Amino acid sequence: MSARLSLGLRLSLLFAACTAAVSLLAGIVFSRASEAHFIELDQQLLSGKLAIFRDVLSEVSSAEQLAPHTAELRRELERHPDLGLRLQGPDGQRWFWQLPTMNMASDEPPAYRELQAPLKADRPDGPQLTLILDITHHQHFLQRMQRLIWLTMGFSALATALLGAWAARASLRPLRRMSEVAAQVSAHSLTTRLDAGQMPQELRGLAGELNAMLARLEEAFQRLSAFSADIAHELRTPLTGLLTQTQVVLSRPRGLEDYREALHGNLEELERLTAMVNDMLFLAKADHGLLTPSSQLLALAGEVDELLEFYGPLAEEKSIRLDRDGELSVHGDRALLRRVLANLLDNALRFTADGGQIRVRLEPGRLSVENPGREIPADRLPRLFDRFYRADPARREGQGEHAGLGLAICRSIVRAHGGEIRCESAQGWTRFVIELPNV
Known part of the structure; x- marks a missing residue:
């Protein structure tokens, strides 16, 4: 069910639930603190009255001795209608008993809090005095407070849900903007951008x-x-x-x-x-990631020498010198890497003027094929590896078997071997650099 709810609604409900939980927790803490406070006040009140009644009954040790003090007890209790008194002998026999009179006329059953202590502090086994305090008004206060807590919690949750919905809607406006931009994207409109x-x-x-x-x-x-x-x-x-x-x-x-x-x-x-x-x-x-070259240890110097020997006659026709410097060993697919080298050498031969030079340099983790030629603009260098792309538009026609796929194939093969290829053109030289993982 929650998966069908909008993000804004879920945030609103979350805000409301958090507010309700915080209100309930605060209400419970306040209620417990109030109840503890009232208990402490009642205990202090009963302790103070205990001293008064002990003083009034200081000469009482039996039920017969209580009779002269009964009237005084009743007058004292009348001054405190929220107090009651129960006096029992050491054998548990009741000598005197009067409940608080403050809520006698009420139909609601009263609530009491009691304090029991020996009549004489130095005789714990003597007569027992029990003070009874009417705490009905305390209970009414706590009940009203609990109702107020529930009402506050309900209104707070409702208000927070409404405010949360407004805040969530305002906060999610950038996401709606993203959705609008995404809805505008089509094959005919790819220029829309977000203002970050x-x-x-x-x-x-x-x-x-x-x-x-x-x-x-x-x-x-x-x-x-x-x-x-x-x-x-x-x-x-x-x-x-x-x-x-x-x-x-x-x-x-x-x-x-x-x-x-x-x-x-x-x-x-x-x-x-x-x-x-x-x-x-x-x-x-x-x-589509379906090109999986084999892996064997290759000494590229020998592979390059064989290719240079193969292209030697064609280079001789144009008086082009072919040179190879350095050594490099890699793990790779022999046929695929030879195809890369052949494409680069063929490309260099086609664009090198008569009497020029083609150099193949082998270094640790790096191979380069260099030939002299007109400098290629920097903005066109990355596009050389695009399919059917030619740096010189005038050469789009009449290329015979050269359809502009050779460099794209080279990049695919090099990347399949975990390497990268790039072109550099400066100071009258064009250089194709291949970086391959070391052995």
């Missing part, structure tokens, strides 16, 4: 995190939109080429060699499309 400066201190951090989350959603949605447009563009070009070439070939009868040449051309485009789709599936698998 106007939030209470307790919600300021939450507002900041919500704004950060909305900013991440906006960025992710923009990237997704750009990715959708890029993939449509990347697929449209080869599909249009395939469609056009096929229509041209089928527009009139042709020789067997023409059909064979057209099929070879279509095969190349289909292979490029297949590679692109495979790369996209690889990235989707990495995004």
